[in-house]
Amino acid sequence: MRKIITIIALLALIVVPVFAKRGNKITIAGSTTVLPIAQACAESYMDMHPDVNISVRGGGSSVGIANIIAGTVDIGDASRHIKSKELTQARENGINPYENVVANDGIAVVVHFNNTMNALTLSQLKDIFTGTVQNWKDVGGPNMPIVVVSRDVSSGTFEVFNSKVLQNAKGADGSLMLASNNAVATTVGQTPGAIGYIGLGYMTDELKALTIDGVMPSKKTIQTKEYPISRTLHMYTNGSPKGLVKGFIDFVLSSEGQQIVEEQGFISVD
Amino acid sequence: MKKVVLFMALLILVTAFLNAETKLKMEIWNRWTYKTSDGEVEKNEFAVKRGYFRLEPKFGNNIKGRFNVDFFSDDGADDGVGLKMKYAYLDFSNLLPIKDSKLTIGLMKTYFGTIYDWDYTTIEKDPSDLYKFVSSTDYGLGISGYLPNGFGTYAVCAYNGEGYKNTGSKINYGINPLVNLRLIPVTGVTIGGSYMLKTEGKSEIEEGGEMVDNPDREEYSQMAGVGKFAFGPAYVLAQYLMKETDMPNMDDFEKFTETVISAMGVFKVNSKLDIVARYDIYDPDTDVDDDGKNLIIGGVNYHIMRDSKNAPKLFLQLNFEQLSYECDDYESETQILAQLRWIFSETMK
Numbered sequence: 001m002r003k004i005i006t007i008i009a010l011l012a013l014i015v016v017p018v019f020a021k022r023g024n025k026i027t028i029a030g031s032t033t034v035l036p037i038a039q040a041c042a043e044s045y046m047d048m049h050p051d052v053n054i055s056v057r058g059g060g061s062s063v064g065i066a067n068i069i070a071g072t073v074d075i076g077d078a079s080r081h082i083k084s085k086e087l088t089q090a091r092e093n094g095i096n097p098y099e100n101v102v103a104n105d106g107i108a109v110v111v112h113f114n115n116t117m118n119a120l121t122l123s124q125l126k127d128i129f130t131g132t133v134q135n136w137k138d139v140g141g142p143n144m145p146i147v148v149v150s151r152d153v154s155s156g157t158f159e160v161f162n163s164k165v166l167q168n169a170k171g172a173d174g175s176l177m178l179a180s181n182n183a184v185a186t187t188v189g190q191t192p193g194a195i196g197y198i199g200l201g202y203m204t205d206e207l208k209a210l211t212i213d214g215v216m217p218s219k220k221t222i223q224t225k226e227y228p229i230s231r232t233l234h235m236y237t238n239g240s241p242k243g244l245v246k247g248f249i250d251f252v253l254s255s256e257g258q259q260i261v262e263e264q265g266f267i268s269v270d
Numbered sequence: 271m272k273k274v275v276l277f278m279a280l281l282i283l284v285t286a287f288l289n290a291e292t293k294l295k296m297e298i299w300n301r302w303t304y305k306t307s308d309g310e311v312e313k314n315e316f317a318v319k320r321g322y323f324r325l326e327p328k329f330g331n332n333i334k335g336r337f338n339v340d341f342f343s344d345d346g347a348d349d350g351v352g353l354k355m356k357y358a359y360l361d362f363s364n365l366l367p368i369k370d371s372k373l374t375i376g377l378m379k380t381y382f383g384t385i386y387d388w389d390y391t392t393i394e395k396d397p398s399d400l401y402k403f404v405s406s407t408d409y410g411l412g413i414s415g416y417l418p419n420g421f422g423t424y425a426v427c428a429y430n431g432e433g434y435k436n437t438g439s440k441i442n443y444g445i446n447p448l449v450n451l452r453l454i455p456v457t458g459v460t461i462g463g464s465y466m467l468k469t470e471g472k473s474e475i476e477e478g479g480e481m482v483d484n485p486d487r488e489e490y491s492q493m494a495g496v497g498k499f500a501f502g503p504a505y506v507l508a509q510y511l512m513k514e515t516d517m518p519n520m521d522d523f524e525k526f527t528e529t530v531i532s533a534m535g536v537f538k539v540n541s542k543l544d545i546v547a548r549y550d551i552y553d554p555d556t557d558v559d560d561d562g563k564n565l566i567i568g569g570v571n572y573h574i575m576r577d578s579k580n581a582p583k584l585f586l587q588l589n590f591e592q593l594s595y596e597c598d599d600y601e602s603e604t605q606i607l608a609q610l611r612w613i614f615s616e617t618m619k
Contacts (some may be wrong), residue, residue, distance in 0.1 A: 059578045066579035071503075072541060085372040089418030094458030094500030153291075153617070162331065168364065170330030171291075 026054045026248055030064015030077030031156050032180040033199040034233050036264045037103055038077055041252045048251075052244065061156030066146060068236050069095055074245045076236040079105065079199065087095030096239045102252050103233040104267035106200045106217035107161055109160065110185070110207040112192045117141040119211040123164050124230055128195060128240035131172030134191065149187050150197035157181065160231045161197050197229075200266030222267050233266065295615035301393070302608045308601035313614040318343040319609070322356070332369045334361045337387040356407055356434055372413030374427075377434055380404050381414060381425035382464040383494035383509055387443075392548050392567050393607045395431045397532040401552050403492055403513050404466065412448075422453040422462070431468045445470040452496065460498040467491055473519075483519040490515055503538040517536045540578075544571040550605025560596040567591050569607075 004077050028038050031048060032184055035058045041052035052221035065083075069090045077101040082090075082097050090097050109125060113172035120128075120139060127133040128146055137143045150171055151158035181202040188196040189206030199219055203209060209217055214229055241249040251257045299320040305313035320343035328334050338357035343350060359376030366373060378484025379386040382404045390394035398404050429445035446469060452462030470492040475484040495510040511530040517523040536546040547565040555561055557618040569589035577583050594602040 063578045067583075070580035072580050084416035084418075084420065088416050088454065090422060090456045091420040091457045092460050092498065092500065092504070094502070096457045128540035166331075170328075 004124055005222060007209070019038075024049075024052045024244060026244055027055065027073040027077040028056045028073065028077060028235075029059055029067050029073045030075075030236075031061040031079040031233070032058040032182075032213050033061075033079040033105065033157055033201070034064075034235065036078035036201060036254070037233065037261055037266060038075075038235070040260045040264055041248070042052055044256070045248055046144065049247075052248075054248065060152065060154035060179075061110055061159065062114050064153040065097070066099055069093060071095060072239065074237065075248075078234045078236055079231065080159040081234070082236065098237045099233045099247050100241065100253070101232045102235050102236060102249075102257075103261045103269060104222050105231055105233050106222040106227045106267070107157060107164075107197050107229040107231065108128065108203060108207075108217045109195065109197050109212060109229070110188050110203070110209055111195050112190075113206050113208050114190060114192060115141065115208060117210060118208075121213055122165060126167065126169065129166055129175070130169050131175075134172075137173060144193045147191050148172045148195040149183065149191075149194050150175045150177050150183050151181075151197070152177045152179050155179075157197065157199060157249050159193065161229065164229050181252040199266070203265060219267050232269075284397075290555060291328040291617065293324075293328075293615060293617045295324040295326070295613070297322040297324075297611065297613045300610045300612075304606045305603060306605075307603040312603070324357070332362060332364045334363075334600065335359065341572070349553045354434060364412065368619045369418070371413055373411070373413055377407055377409050378427075379407050380406060380414065380426055380429065380433075381448060382492070384496055389569065390587075390611075391536055391544070391546050392534065392569060393566070393587050393609050394548070394567055394591065396473065397509055397511060397530050398494065398551055400550075401511070401528070401530050403494075403511055403528075403530070404468075405435065407434045408432070409434075410444075410446075414450075417453070417533055420454060422451065422460070425450040429466075431470065437584060442470060443472045458498070458500040460500075462496045464494040464496075465492070485517070485519045487519050488517055502543065503530075504536065506533065506535045508533045526557060529553045529556055541576070541609075542573050544573075545569075546571065552577075560598075563593060564596075565591065565593050582611070582613060583612075586610055 021233055028042070028203060031108065036058065038056045042056050045257055046052055061078035061080050064078050064084050067073040068076035069086060077159055082099065087097060109120065117136060117139070124133065124139045128139070129148055129150065134141055134144055151161070176187065178187060179230065181198045183194040184198050184206060185202045185204055188194040214219050215227045217227045222230040235252065237248060253269070258270060261268050275555045296322065301319045302316050303313050319342060322338060323341065324336065324338045326336050327336065334355045336359055336549065337359035340353070340354045342352045348372070355377060357377055359374050359378040361372045361374050363372040383396065383398040385396045385398040385404060385406050393501040394400060399406055400475045408431065410427055412425055413423035414423065415619045416423055427446070427448045429446045429448060431442040431444065437558065447466065448465060450462070450464040452460055456459050458555040470488040471483050471486050473487055474481045491514040493512050497508045499506045513528045514525060516575065530550060530552050532550045534546065537545045539545060546569050550565040551562065553562040569587060569591055571587050573582055573583055573585045573586040589607045591605040592602060
């Protein structure tokens with residue numbers, strides 16, 4: 001009898017912590033594009049609810065979705081839609097990814113502020129990022145080599161750009177593959193011949209956004225989908241949000257939350 | 271000679287892939303095994319059981335390759351180390367007008383049962399591998415992909431059938447077809463099955479200047495049924511395997527059927543610790559009594575490090591195994607295994 005009690009006690013010691021309430025904590029990880037929205041919303045939400053602790057980290061959309069599949073975060077941020085492979089893995093693991101659209105965004109194609117280029121077509125953009133065109137003079141610009149700055153493959157921004165611009169063609173050899181929007185913005189801002197792409201919210205004074213097929217990325221052209229490289233930004237949860245997570249997602253989607261989205265340089269979902 | 275050829279292939283691949291985005295991955299299994307039977311110690315050894323070196327070049331987004339060699343230290347190789355090519359295939363996606371499908375050609379995964387996505391939650395092999403139903407990789411080609419809305423996966427393939435280890439006279443001559451389907455009708459519930467027809471040896475051989483039926487020709491009909499139920503931090507994986515063996519050109523040969531029933535439960539205590547239990551029942555001939563064996567495995571996996579996507583990077587596996595025989599003439603065997611697995615990867619662009 002004593003042995004049975006001991007075994008039950010040991011099992012309880014192991015099992016109880018698994019099901020124990022995790023307290024008022026929300027964990028968020030994923031897209032570096034969604035990161036500023038998540039951070040700013042988390043700060044405001046924690047100001048309003050001091051008992052709630054929200055931890056936010058980046059890593060890329062793949063990281064956000066992988067952690068939702070693994071059940072290690074409450075919210076997985078992604079600047080792309082979940083892939084078939086990821087959705088299958090999630091459902092197999094008993095996870096039901098639920099897509100909460102929290103913002104609209106355009107991927108701005110940026111060059112150094114002093115570059116005389118103002119416009120490119122989607123076709124020219126593809127030629128540049130696949131390495132077919134390597135000098136600005138071939139697309140009507142100055143005689144200057146093009147430095148291609150791209151995003152790493154775990155980035156949702158890369159996935160969207162890859163799908164909408166490169167149409168899954170292989171990227172240019174020797175292009176710089178950087179880990180965040182900030183890194184791309186900084187590198188392009190410091191390199192006169194560079195071209196890169198970033199979420200609209202990362203525009204800085206050192207950068208110039210180009211028109212694509214004659215359309216400048218703006219709130220209006222992104223909301224109307226007139227701008228060709230536009231997308232939605234997501235916060236994935238396991239099933240429709242519940243409890244504490246629902247409170248936070250509801251806040252992000254509220255007028256106050258969407259104002260934060262706009263303040264961060266993105267477009268609201270209204 | 272084979273090793274020299276493999277080494278050269280590796281060098282060529284490394285050189286060839288310098289201009290493509292290539293992922294390098296290495297996985298090492300350091301294992302201690304302590305095996306006893308009838309009170310006698312049969313094995314007490316340290317070994318590097320596996321040293322997978324993998325290259326995954328990406329020739330654009332529609333063509334990817336995988337080249338994998340497996341180093342090991344304990345298979346009785348003359349120079350104390352062995353080397354096998356495990357994977358050498360190319361995936362062509364978006365080539366077929368089927369969404370989320372790919373065409374694979376080369377030394378590729380065998381999409382049978384759970385052998386193709388077995389991640390060694392127990393140190394012991396996948397049941398199809400352990401009871402020698404199929405080899406984990408084989409030469410061939412196939413179409414595989416995902417069903418819409420995460421409802422499952424499918425594969426239709428044709429293989430040589432000899433796997434990746436056989437050479438010389440054991441090389442196959444026939445095409446071995448396989449179909450595999452896994453469905454996820456409800457989140458957390460996976461059901462599926464595989465069917466493979468396999469042959470060994472030519473159907474006819476030359477004898478006395480004329481072609482006659484090959485008496486050594488073997489034909490196998492194999493199927494696997496798979497069910498997985500995931501709920502919260504736990505899941506149960508169950509499998510039923512069946513293999514029917516026939517030698518159609520041998521007059522007095524009687525067909526026989528092998529079966530395996532395997533069930534494995536995993537409970538994720540927290541992000542560091544998994545508890546695992548497995549029970550296999552193997553019957554080598556369903557028409558013969560008391561010829562089977564049962565395997566019980568219990569253990570833990572302790573994750574020391576994970577990567578940003580929560581995939582294991584460094585973890586310790588401890589397993590206790592007991593193999594018992596239905597026939598009283600054989601003594602049961604007990605094994606204690608401890609294994610440190612470490613995985614590292616880097617993407618070269």
